[in-house]
Amino acid sequence: MDERSFDLVVVGTGFASSFFLKRYLEHAPAGARVLVLERGGQDTKPWQLENRRTSSLAPEEVYRNLTPEKEWLTSPGFGGNSKCWWAGASRMMPGDFQLKSRYGIGNDWPVSYDDLEEHYGVVEQIMAVSGPADSPMPRSRPFPLPPHRFSTPDELLKERFPQGWYQPATARASIPTPRRGACCASGICELCPVDAKFTIQNGMAEIYDDPRVRLLLHAEVATLECAAGVIRQVHYLRDGQNQQAAAELVVLGASALFNPHLLLRSGITHPLLGRRLHEQMSVDVCMDLRGVQAYNGSTTISGNGYLFYEGEHRREHAACMIETWNSPFAYQRASLRTERGRWTERAYLRFMFDDLPREDNTITVAPDNARLAVAQFHGYSDYAQRGVDRVPKMVDQLAQALPIERIVSIGLGRTTAHIQGTVVMGDDPAASIVDRHLLHHQYRNLLVLGASAFPTATPAYPTLTVSALSLWAADHLRASRA
Amino acid sequence: MPSRRTFLAVACAGLLGAGGWRFFRARDEDAILMVLRKRLDYLQLDPAGIRSFARDLASRRLLSRGRLRLMMTFSPLYRRFDLNGQNFLAVAIRHGEERIVSNYLLSSDFFINGADQSRIVRYLGFYDPLRACSNPFARLLGRPT
Numbered sequence: 179m180d181e182r183s184f185d186l187v188v189v190g191t192g193f194a195s196s197f198f199l200k201r202y203l204e205h206a207p208a209g210a211r212v213l214v215l216e217r218g219g220q221d222t223k224p225w226q227l228e229n230r231r232t233s234s235l236a237p238e239e240v241y242r243n244l245t246p247e248k249e250w251l252t253s254p255g256f257g258g259n260s261k262c263w264w265a266g267a268s269r270m271m272p273g274d275f276q277l278k279s280r281y282g283i284g285n286d287w288p289v290s291y292d293d294l295e296e297h298y299g300v301v302e303q304i305m306a307v308s309g310p311a312d313s314p315m316p317r318s319r320p321f322p323l324p325p326h327r328f329s330t331p332d333e334l335l336k337e338r339f340p341q342g343w344y345q346p347a348t349a350r351a352s353i354p355t356p357r358r359g360a361c362c363a364s365g366i367c368e369l370c371p372v373d374a375k376f377t378i379q380n381g382m383a384e385i386y387d388d389p390r391v392r393l394l395l396h397a398e399v400a401t402l403e404c405a406a407g408v409i410r411q412v413h414y415l416r417d418g419q420n421q422q423a424a425a426e427l428v429v430l431g432a433s434a435l436f437n438p439h440l441l442l443r444s445g446i447t448h449p450l451l452g453r454r455l456h457e458q459m460s461v462d463v464c465m466d467l468r469g470v471q472a473y474n475g476s477t478t479i480s481g482n483g484y485l486f487y488e489g490e491h492r493r494e495h496a497a498c499m500i501e502t503w504n505s506p507f508a509y510q511r512a513s514l515r516t517e518r519g520r521w522t523e524r525a526y527l528r529f530m531f532d533d534l535p536r537e538d539n540t541i542t543v544a545p546d547n548a549r550l551a552v553a554q555f556h557g558y559s560d561y562a563q564r565g566v567d568r569v570p571k572m573v574d575q576l577a578q579a580l581p582i583e584r585i586v587s588i589g590l591g592r593t594t595a596h597i598q599g600t601v602v603m604g605d606d607p608a609a610s611i612v613d614r615h616l617l618h619h620q621y622r623n624l625l626v627l628g629a630s631a632f633p634t635a636t637p638a639y640p641t642l643t644v645s646a647l648s649l650w651a652a653d654h655l656r657a658s659r660a
Numbered sequence: 661m662p663s664r665r666t667f668l669a670v671a672c673a674g675l676l677g678a679g680g681w682r683f684f685r686a687r688d689e690d691a692i693l694m695v696l697r698k699r700l701d702y703l704q705l706d707p708a709g710i711r712s713f714a715r716d717l718a719s720r721r722l723l724s725r726g727r728l729r730l731m732m733t734f735s736p737l738y739r740r741f742d743l744n745g746q747n748f749l750a751v752a753i754r755h756g757e758e759r760i761v762s763n764y765l766l767s768s769d770f771f772i773n774g775a776d777q778s779r780i781v782r783y784l785g786f787y788d789p790l791r792a793c794s795n796p797f798a799r800l801l802g803r804p805t
Binding site for chain 2: 227230324327352353360362363364365366369371372471473475477504505507513514515516518519521522586
């Protein structure tokens with residue numbers, strides 16, 4: 179076989195690519211040839227700690243944000259966004275997959291919770307996810323690691339709302355694992371000083387050492403060459419030279435910012451390609467408490483509220499998941515109080531709402547520099563805004579459990595760091611770009627993985643679903659080829 | 661004899677000049693020290709330590725220099741009034757105070773010593789969350805609560 183010819187070419191090394199590759203290698207023959215192209219560098223953990231950032235590539239080197247008041251967080255380099263994530267690893271709720279059929283809103287996903295349940299469990303094992311015994315969604319197996327310890331406000335909320343408040347499902351280890359330390363609530367998860375959160379670097383790097391795999395860092399994919407309904411070659415730039423790799427199968431796992439950018443650069447078109455860029459709308463509420471000490475959970479986000487998540491209200495306004503932020507530093511509003519003896523009598527909650535994607539929020543190619551993706555955001559949906567408008571009422575309800583002395587601040591979050599949409603999945607080729615197994619409707623040897631395929635946002639963290647979908651896609655591919 | 665209008669104009673100019681002089685002469689460290697002394701007046705703060713802390717915090721540019729200077733400009737008013745309201749000014753000032761106090765207390769031995777208010781509080785070095793497991797409030801699994 180030609181040195182530049184491969185069975186599989188993978189673009190990106192984040193969650194989507196790595197979980198697909200892991201499953202692919204489990205069943206690939208000994209002589210399989212895999213090329214992995216990663217735009218960034220190794221960016222090792224010591225490098226990150228020394229430089230106090232997760233990527234050696236600055237955001238402006240990879241994309242242009244036309245609406246900077248709306249942030250989109252990304253971390254190019256080996257491991258992708260696993261370097262900068264805060265390790266929230268919740269599953270989506272069953273209703274998240276069926277918004278249209280259950281609530282008459284948005285779109286249904288072409289896959290169901292039941293389709294992914296087994297894969298969710300596998301991903302939780304690989305990531306060593308910590309979580310409670312009484313999870314709010316159906317599960318066929320327990321969490322691999324014991325739950326984290328609540329903060330005192332979480333304990334009060336759990337006592338008052340036993341079916342609405344839970345320890346977080348998180349890949350911030352609650353106890354040490356063979357590869358990771360236990361989380362100690364440092365409050366700076368993107369650079370976790372004890373490497374407690376799962377990353378591709380600390381949890382899956384061995385797949386890139388497989389003798390069948392050739393990993394090229396600093397390899398920037400430019401275009402996919404298409405002919406007769408298949409992708410023939412991947413063109414990339416490395417060491418200042420244009421290079422090509424022929425592939426039987428091509429997998430894009432470059433995130434919802436860069437998957438559409440690459441497809442658009444390649445002349446692959448669809449009316450929806452690059453559209454529906456979205457993530458959750460979030461509101462941060464800081465409140466002073468009377469006589470309750472907080473910030474004393476065992477991890478940075480010590481509780482998740484599901485009171486306002488699933489239910490008939492989703493017909494009218496966005497669903498909500500709540501986070502209890504458990505560190506008095508490292509982000510804008512949370513801090514200690516100044517009064518004697520009352521330093522930690524404060525709760526800081528984030529309310530995250532699902533958004534209905536808008537087609538005018540887009541990723542395009544910079545007209546003056548095709549190497550740059552361009553993000554443009556015109557706003558959240560009215561549906562999400564109606565959910566946000568209910569935050570004061572939600573706080574009133576939480577006051578049944580928390581002795582709230584006063585609201586210190588309420589503010590919209592600039593990002594939830596969960597970029598989604600842009601290469602949407604569905605059964606109808608006219609209304610979607612990839613099918614339910616993430617295969618491109620038109621180019622059947624092209625998979626486009628990751629949260630770019632999400633038809634709608636959900637209040638839940640997307641990473642576990644991204645990873646489960648990659649396993650699901652790899653399993654289907656193997657079955658269909660068999 | 662100057663007219664009333666002239667007198668007012670001269671007085672306003674004088675006040676503005678004095679205020680401007682105070683603003684441009686103000687140092688970030690002094691504002692930080694003023695906040696610590698006001699808000700932590702119930703603690704015994706090591707004087708050399710809080711000066712070192714003020715220098716360290718100011719050098720990190722974590723706080724708005726303009727706001728710190730404004731606080732110094734109006735320091736006689738700031739020291740006198742408690743600003744406990746919910747109006748924009750009070751909330752903004754309180755937020756700045758809390759950031760200063762939070763950084764100081766976390767940078768000191770105060771919580772390490774069990775928040776013992778009878779001891780002199782000593783500055784240990786600027787708080788760095790990247791120093792492993794330095795959150796004094798976390799109740800970790802496997803450790804007694």
